[in-house]
Amino acid sequence: MKLKNSRPSRSWRRIAVILFVATLLAGASRAGSLREPDISETPEMAAFAKEARQLCDEVYPKILNLMAEDPAKLPQQFDLIFRHDQAEPGLTAGTKIYLSSDWFTKHPNDLGALVHEMAHVAQQYAPGAPGHWTEGIADYVRYTLGYTNGWSYPHCSAEFPHYTSGYWCTSAFLMYVEATYGTKVIRRFNEALRQGSYSDAFFAQATGKGIDTLWADFQKTAAYQPSAAAAFKAQALRAQKDKDACTGHLLEIEKAIRAYEKDNHALPNWLSDLVPKYIADTNVLVCPVTQRTGKTANFGIVDPGLPNVYLYEFSASKIPWGADGGDGGPTMKEYKLRQKELVGVGVPLIRCHLHEPVLNLSFNGRIYESPLGWEGMFTNAVVHLEDLYPNRIFPQGKD
Numbered sequence: 001m002k003l004k005n006s007r008p009s010r011s012w013r014r015i016a017v018i019l020f021v022a023t024l025l026a027g028a029s030r031a032g033s034l035r036e037p038d039i040s041e042t043p044e045m046a047a048f049a050k051e052a053r054q055l056c057d058e059v060y061p062k063i064l065n066l067m068a069e070d071p072a073k074l075p076q077q078f079d080l081i082f083r084h085d086q087a088e089p090g091l092t093a094g095t096k097i098y099l100s101s102d103w104f105t106k107h108p109n110d111l112g113a114l115v116h117e118m119a120h121v122a123q124q125y126a127p128g129a130p131g132h133w134t135e136g137i138a139d140y141v142r143y144t145l146g147y148t149n150g151w152s153y154p155h156c157s158a159e160f161p162h163y164t165s166g167y168w169c170t171s172a173f174l175m176y177v178e179a180t181y182g183t184k185v186i187r188r189f190n191e192a193l194r195q196g197s198y199s200d201a202f203f204a205q206a207t208g209k210g211i212d213t214l215w216a217d218f219q220k221t222a223a224y225q226p227s228a229a230a231a232f233k234a235q236a237l238r239a240q241k242d243k244d245a246c247t248g249h250l251l252e253i254e255k256a257i258r259a260y261e262k263d264n265h266a267l268p269n270w271l272s273d274l275v276p277k278y279i280a281d282t283n284v285l286v287c288p289v290t291q292r293t294g295k296t297a298n299f300g301i302v303d304p305g306l307p308n309v310y311l312y313e314f315s316a317s318k319i320p321w322g323a324d325g326g327d328g329g330p331t332m333k334e335y336k337l338r339q340k341e342l343v344g345v346g347v348p349l350i351r352c353h354l355h356e357p358v359l360n361l362s363f364n365g366r367i368y369e370s371p372l373g374w375e376g377m378f379t380n381a382v383v384h385l386e387d388l389y390p391n392r393i394f395p396q397g398k399d
């Protein structure tokens, strides 16, 4: 399954181009990086918003210089919107930064969090950029510009123990690479993520050492604290346990689906259709990670009988990211059956996004791991990636 935002539709791309040109024009005619902060929901933040605006106008150009050879290619302006009821201190979507008024009322000195969000505005990475690099580079920018505090500074510890954990630890690793191999390394790394040409091989090409060797070297520095090793080991063990238990569930569900198919001469519309005749214990339909943490990843496909169950790719749900917004369009089942015609029985029947990489049960009962976009594993000279997307399979949108 592809994420909604992993492949913008053609019209969206056209809008993006228009917006980008508009941004350039606006940038040319205005001095500041930040448009008037929006405090309509939080008038009490007026004084802080003024301070934030000064900081943005002063720091954002530095961020652009740090991140690109040609800063003009990055977004030149952005919006700052203050909100009540936002759990995260800061959130960035496109070129809009949302700040929590509660957080900044309590932590008015945490300007580093705002610098982190401004780095996100400048990033605008291609789809599929790993989240740990996105968050690691945002902190790398923040720390390189001097915005550390008592708890947020470049280091690996129990909280973020590995370069794949993101944030402090990933930034510490990147700062080590830069200090050892030169300043342009991370800028080029950032460019690769932006252009979608990134892979871990980048590090070997840029430094002559593979990422595992660099990581081993980094662990000898003071930024790698002793608590990190134990925490990472514990995380890895738990991840393996989760994966094993999840695999057991998926294989059990596969058996139940086959039995259902035998009786009904059709695939179930939902996993809840299997209950209770084919699956008595509904815990089998829920990933152990969900059972432990409550976390789910259904991408808008919600089983009407049982919420929080696995993502069943052949469900009766409309394609939630379909061109027409889902209502009159084809169902996931119609879509996936067509994909199966193209790539064969390796097409995922059930996916669990709560593991890294994603765990898949294929149509023919095989368990395999894949990136978020499994389709890339099935393309060849005959089947191209585009052939597997809804707008190619249903060119009229079927609506």
Ligand SMILES: [Zn+2]
Pocket: 116, 120, 134, 135, 138
């Ligand atoms: Zn972030």
Ligand SMILES: [Zn+2]
Pocket: 242, 246, 287, 288, 289, 352, 353, 354, 355, 359
């Ligand atoms: Zn799982």
